[in-house]
Amino acid sequence: MTEQDKTICPHCNTKMKRWESPATYSWGTDHLYICFNDECEYYKRSWDFTLKKIGIKAGYRHRYDPNTGQLGPFPVNTPLAGKDGIVEE
Numbered sequence: 001m002t003e004q005d006k007t008i009c010p011h012c013n014t015k016m017k018r019w020e021s022p023a024t025y026s027w028g029t030d031h032l033y034i035c036f037n038d039e040c041e042y043y044k045r046s047w048d049f050t051l052k053k054i055g056i057k058a059g060y061r062h063r064y065d066p067n068t069g070q071l072g073p074f075p076v077n078t079p080l081a082g083k084d085g086i087v088e089e
């Protein structure tokens with residue numbers, strides 16, 4: 001698998017957005033790829049999952065760190081959270 005393939009969200013097959021913000025550094029990297037597709041199944045079911053699991057209203061989006069190759073959830077507390085960090089390529 002090439003690096004480019006990993007920037008396609010495996011949950012919705014949408015090209016993920018390059019994301020940079022001051023908060024990116026708390027992830028230990030200078031940029032991430034995040035699926036900002038509001039119709040992504042992973043994202044849509046995350047709200048329900050988080051509410052049932054830990055009783056808070058929050059969700060998460062699919063995240064890919066190109067520096068470490070790590071995949072995982074990117075927590076958000078509103079549908080708009082993080083969107084100001086999108087970098088169009």
Ligand SMILES: [Zn+2]
Nearest residue numbers: 009012035040
């Ligand atoms: Zn997705």
